[in-house]
Amino acid sequence: MEMMKPWQWLLYIFFWSLFVTVIDRHDLATWSEFLIKFISRIIQNTITIIPAFYLIDYLRPVFRHDSFLIVSIRIVLLLMSSAAVSATLVKLTMINIGWL
Secondary structure (H helix, E strand, C coil): CCCCCHHHHHHHHHHHHHHHHHHCHHHCCCHHHHHHHHHHHHHHHHHHHHHHHHHHHHCHHHHCCCCHHHHHHHHHHHHHHHHHHHHHHHHHHHHHHCCC
8 A cells, every 4th residue: 555645645634624624614703814724724734644644654564563453542642642742833833923
C-alpha cells in the first residue's frame, strides 16, 4: 500500500477544514471570523495529520510484530497527542497574533 503524496494530504485537509468550519458556522458572525477559523483549522489539521501518519508509516515494521489491539491503541494515542500539541500551538499563535 502506497502512502499518499503531500499534495493529496493537503487537498484532503483543505476540504476537511472547510467542511468542519461550515458545520461550526453558527458562532461566526462575519466573513473575517470565518476565514480566521478556517485558516486556523487548516494549520491545525496539517500539523496533526501529516506528521502523525508519516510516523505511523515509518513505524510500520515495528507495528507488524504487535497485536491488532496494541497497534490500534498506539495509533489513537499518537493521533490524540499530536492533536493536543497542534491545538495548543494554534491557540498560542492566534493569541500572539491577536485573533483571540
